[in-house]
Amino acid sequence: MNFSEVFKQSNQLCKVSPDGKYLATCVQYRLVVRDVSTLQILQLYTCLDQISHMDWSSDSLFILCAMYKRGLVQVWSLEQPDWHCKIDEGSIGLVSSRWSPDGRHILNTTEFHLRVTVWSLCTKAVSYIKYPKACQKGIDFSRDGCYMALAERRDCKDYVSVFVCDDWHLLRHFETETQDLAGLEWSPNGCVLAVWDSCLEYKVLLYSLDGRLLSAYSAYEWSLGVKSVTWSPNSQFLAIGSYDEKVRILNHITWKKITQFEHPSSINNTKAVVYKEVEKRTAVGSDDLSLHITIGTALYNTRSKYEICPSPVQIPVVKPDPDRANPKIGVSSLAFSSDSRYLATKNDNMASVVWVWDMQKMSLVAVLEQTSAVRCFQWDPCRPRLALCTGNTTLYLWSPAGCVSVQVPTEGGFQVQSLNWHRSGDSLMLLGKEQLCLCYMDTDQEDNIREFTATK
Amino acid sequence: MSKTSYCAYLTGFISPEVKDTCSSSVECRSPPLIQFSQSSVPLHRNYILSTFCTEHNVQECLSHINQEVSSLGLPPVWTESSGSSEMNVMAVLNCMYDLIQLHHRGLRTLENMEVEQLKSSSNVDHLHCLSLLKLILNEQLELSKRGNTGLLERERQLHLKVKSLQNCLKNEKDEVQKLQNIIASRASQYNHEMKRKEREFTKLKERLNQLLVDKKEKKQAIDVLNNIGRADGKRSLWKTQKTEAKHEGEMYKTLLSDYDTRQREMLLENAELKKVLQQIKKEMVSILSLRKPIRKDDKHPDAGIQDEEQVFDSSKESVGLFSVHAREKLTNSIRLQWRRLKSHVERLDSQGSLYMGENKTDDAISRETHEEEMDRLKLEIQPCKDFIQTQQQLLQQQLSSPCDEETTSLLSNCYMLQERERFREEWKTLEKQRNLFERERRNCTEAAISINSRHASHSLPCARKKVCCLYLHKP
Numbered sequence: 029m030n031f032s033e034v035f036k037q038s039n040q041l042c043k044v045s046p047d048g049k050y051l052a053t054c055v056q057y058r059l060v061v062r063d064v065s066t067l068q069i070l071q072l073y074t075c076l077d078q079i080s081h082m083d084w085s086s087d088s089l090f091i092l093c094a095m096y097k098r099g100l101v102q103v104w105s106l107e108q109p110d111w112h113c114k115i116d117e118g119s120i121g122l123v124s125s126r127w128s129p130d131g132r133h134i135l136n137t138t139e140f141h142l143r144v145t146v147w148s149l150c151t152k153a154v155s156y157i158k159y160p161k162a163c164q165k166g167i168d169f170s171r172d173g174c175y176m177a178l179a180e181r182r183d184c185k186d187y188v189s190v191f192v193c194d195d196w197h198l199l200r201h202f203e204t205e206t207q208d209l210a211g212l213e214w215s216p217n218g219c220v221l222a223v224w225d226s227c228l229e230y231k232v233l234l235y236s237l238d239g240r241l242l243s244a245y246s247a248y249e250w251s252l253g254v255k256s257v258t259w260s261p262n263s264q265f266l267a268i269g270s271y272d273e274k275v276r277i278l279n280h281i282t283w284k285k286i287t288q289f290e291h292p293s294s295i296n297n298t299k300a301v302v303y304k305e306v307e308k309r310t311a312v313g314s315d316d317l318s319l320h321i322t323i324g325t326a327l328y329n330t331r332s333k334y335e336i337c338p339s340p341v342q343i344p345v346v347k348p349d350p351d352r353a354n355p356k357i358g359v360s361s362l363a364f365s366s367d368s369r370y371l372a373t374k375n376d377n378m379a380s381v382v383w384v385w386d387m388q389k390m391s392l393v394a395v396l397e398q399t400s401a402v403r404c405f406q407w408d409p410c411r412p413r414l415a416l417c418t419g420n421t422t423l424y425l426w427s428p429a430g431c432v433s434v435q436v437p438t439e440g441g442f443q444v445q446s447l448n449w450h451r452s453g454d455s456l457m458l459l460g461k462e463q464l465c466l467c468y469m470d471t472d473q474e475d476n477i478r479e480f481t482a483t484k
Numbered sequence: 485m486s487k488t489s490y491c492a493y494l495t496g497f498i499s500p501e502v503k504d505t506c507s508s509s510v511e512c513r514s515p516p517l518i519q520f521s522q523s524s525v526p527l528h529r530n531y532i533l534s535t536f537c538t539e540h541n542v543q544e545c546l547s548h549i550n551q552e553v554s555s556l557g558l559p560p561v562w563t564e565s566s567g568s569s570e571m572n573v574m575a576v577l578n579c580m581y582d583l584i585q586l587h588h589r590g591l592r593t594l595e596n597m598e599v600e601q602l603k604s605s606s607n608v609d610h611l612h613c614l615s616l617l618k619l620i621l622n623e624q625l626e627l628s629k630r631g632n633t634g635l636l637e638r639e640r641q642l643h644l645k646v647k648s649l650q651n652c653l654k655n656e657k658d659e660v661q662k663l664q665n666i667i668a669s670r671a672s673q674y675n676h677e678m679k680r681k682e683r684e685f686t687k688l689k690e691r692l693n694q695l696l697v698d699k700k701e702k703k704q705a706i707d708v709l710n711n712i713g714r715a716d717g718k719r720s721l722w723k724t725q726k727t728e729a730k731h732e733g734e735m736y737k738t739l740l741s742d743y744d745t746r747q748r749e750m751l752l753e754n755a756e757l758k759k760v761l762q763q764i765k766k767e768m769v770s771i772l773s774l775r776k777p778i779r780k781d782d783k784h785p786d787a788g789i790q791d792e793e794q795v796f797d798s799s800k801e802s803v804g805l806f807s808v809h810a811r812e813k814l815t816n817s818i819r820l821q822w823r824r825l826k827s828h829v830e831r832l833d834s835q836g837s838l839y840m841g842e843n844k845t846d847d848a849i850s851r852e853t854h855e856e857e858m859d860r861l862k863l864e865i866q867p868c869k870d871f872i873q874t875q876q877q878l879l880q881q882q883l884s885s886p887c888d889e890e891t892t893s894l895l896s897n898c899y900m901l902q903e904r905e906r907f908r909e910e911w912k913t914l915e916k917q918r919n920l921f922e923r924e925r926r927n928c929t930e931a932a933i934s935i936n937s938r939h940a941s942h943s944l945p946c947a948r949k950k951v952c953c954l955y956l957h958k959p
Binding site for chain 1: 665666669736739746
């Protein structure tokens with residue numbers, strides 16, 4: 029495993045182009061484009077204000093930089109550095125900006141979600157979409173880029189509009205049976221749209237592409253409901269994580285629950301492997317104790333490794349404040365591996381634990397207990413390998429063969445706050461607070477794993 | 485009738501005198517006493533004298549009375565020695581007085597006895613009443629006991645009911661608590677949302693104010709250096725009905741292709757599963773058919789059906805994939821086979837467990853049976869052993885015992901006798917054959933000589949020689 033040097037970035041805005049060749053990072057109001065393999069700076073663009081959001085177009089030719097405060101969006105071309113494009117939303121303000129799947133339209137959501145403006149870079153034409161809903165996930169594009177689903181709210185009722193991305197023709201417009209639509213997501217095959225209600229009501233609705241209601245699923249009433257929803261890459265499963273600390277899996281044939289995964293505080297499962305992170309602090313030089321005390325932890329080499337715990341295992345639980353809204357309880361993060369074989373989940377009141385489930389056996393495969401709260405986890409796009417970070421200087425990897433914990437070798441400590449896989453699965457982009465580091469996986473990573481891991 | 489009224493009814497019949505003497509004792513009297521007391525009355529009131537003594541039988545009466553008196557223990561009234569028919573008045577008066585005293589005494593004792601009898605009868609009645617009372621009280625006791633058990637039972641049931649109600653109460657309380665928690669969380673969520681919306685509303689109001697005040701309205705605008713081509717390179721089309729229809733068509737195409745792929749996948753899966761089921765069924769049938777000759781309680785028709793089924797399925801395999809009927813038949817037959825297999829395995833299990841049980845439960849029993857078997861076998865073996873022994877003995881005898889030469893000579897070669905005979909026979913036949921060959925040879929040589937002599941005139945010396953040699957050398 030090789031680590032690149034550390035680069036500066038701001039706002040966690042670092043993205044690899046869809047074709048995997050370039051890496052774009054934002055540093056304040058500058059946009060830096062590098063080559064992924066050499067990390068040489070290829071282009072440098074300057075925007076008018078601090079960049080709030082940055083994204084690649086689908087063909088990796090253009091990059092949009094949105095500055096929400098100023099209500100501006102600037103688009104840069106990689107091929108033609110002289111080409112420029114500036115979209116000014118004016119008095120109406122800007123809260124979000126995104127590319128359309130064809131890479132030639134930009135959708136800006138105005139302040140207060142008054143409308144969505146569709147700007148065309150080909151024709152300079154403008155389209156407006158009224159009454160978009162301000163919710164967790166109000167817009168979603170299908171994977172093939174043909175259709176866009178938009179959540180709308182009119183007269184205290186929720187609607188979904190399906191647009192053809194080709195010419196923004198409104199294909200379907202239907203009312204949904206939700207109280208307060210919180211999000212929608214296309215299935216990977218683009219034929220089913222999952223729509224879910226806010227946490228006050230557990231309701232997940234499945235609509236066909238042509239607007240027919242295929243199924244409605246509600247696990248229980250009254251208690252807080254859905255917290256997170258995700259499709260499996262093969263479109264066969266829909267995983268619903270809820271506030272009752274359970275994940276329910278629906279199947280694509282009957283849209284009924286086939287199983288549910290629970291997150292108990294005490295694990296008795298002998299088939300699951302429980303990896304517990306154990307930190308070992310070794311002093312760098314034990315001569316002068318006083319020095320060590322004053323300088324602090326930087327001199328301590330905190331090496332952490334995984335240990336396998338025998339069952340039964342107790343998981344530390346943090347009870348959330350009952351009076352606060354959006355309590356820190358329930359399954360907030362769900363992710364399927366690329367082959368749909370594994371599902372990784374995180375329960376918010378056991379924030380330092382990641383659970384890995386096997387979808388073939390429908391059972392728990394591994395539990396990773398970290399020393400601090402897990403901040404981010406993501407599956408390798410090519411193989412069943414999970415990378416996670418907890419805000420310290422260690423990168424953790426899990427695969428069915430075992431677990432690795434790798435120290436990020438940087439001076440001054442690099443707190444890994446989020447990570448992103450490269451689409452080839454060969455490298456990982458690690459983001460700190462204001463730093464960026466690339467981690468290149470060895471091709472023979474199995475050796476690596478054997479070296480560092482605790483295996484069964 | 486109550487006790488007191490009965491007694492009142494009785495007392496009406498009793499005379500005042502008798503009542504006086506008897507009133508201190510018990511209340512009830514028995515009826516037979518009435519007559520007696522009644523009969524005793526006339527003795528005291530103007531009794532009419534009987535005609536016992538007349539002028540003619542004075543002496544007899546006197547002697548009779550004397551006898552009677554003396555039998556009573558009193559001094560005699562008249563003694564014969566006085567000789568006169570005159571009675572001693574004093575003695576008579578004394579006697580009379582004694583008799584009266586006796587009579588009084590008798591009456592008294594009679595009264596006493598009456599009293600005693602009354603007492604005892606009343607006691608009996610009292611006891612009788614008491615026993616009746618006891619019965620009644622016993623019945624009452626029984627009733628009250630039953631009532632008591634009933635009450636106890638009710639109490640117990642009520643206790644149980646109380647417990648269950650307490651449980652229900654606890655559950656309801658928990659439920660209420662849970663609902664309250666839910667309400668609290670929902671309330672906090674609503675409040676949060678409300679606050680958020682209010683904040684947004686205020687921001688909106690401010691923005692509106694700002695816009696109303698702000699004269700210079702910044703319009704939306706896009707500034708592009710030059711238009712860029714479409715991603716797919718095609719020209720964009722006008723929005724017409726045709727394009728709309730095209731979009732609809734494409735959408736349905738996507739859906740249909742998705743359904744298609746799904747259906748194909750499911751068909752494949754179905755076919756796979758059916759294959760697996762068929763295989764399982766075949767294997768189960770084969771397993772069960774292996775057991776058939778051993779099983780006694782086998783039903784013939786089942787075997788027939790099985791064969792039928794097998795034939796049916798194998799011939800219509802392809803149809804079976806699609807027809808509902810065949811599918812049902814397959815699943816039913818699988819179920820049937822599986823049930824049979826299961827029952828068979830269960831039987832084996834039970835047998836095995838029985839056997840194991842037998843073995844495990846009592847060592848003594850198994851050893852007994854084992855020993856019995858051993859004894860039986862030993863008994864069987866014994867005669868065989870004896871037989872063998874006798875054979876051996878005889879053999880030994882034969883071998884060791886002396887016998888005459890003929891027999892010995894016979895015996896010495898007795899084993900080879902048969903073979904010797906055979907060989908002799910063969911020798912004889914061979915000898916015969918030899919003689920036959922000899923004769924033929926002689927004939928042949930004579931014939932050759934004659935031929936030679938004939939050929940000598942025709943001059944063929946070489947052939948002759950050969951022939952001669954041929955015939956001469958042949959053994």
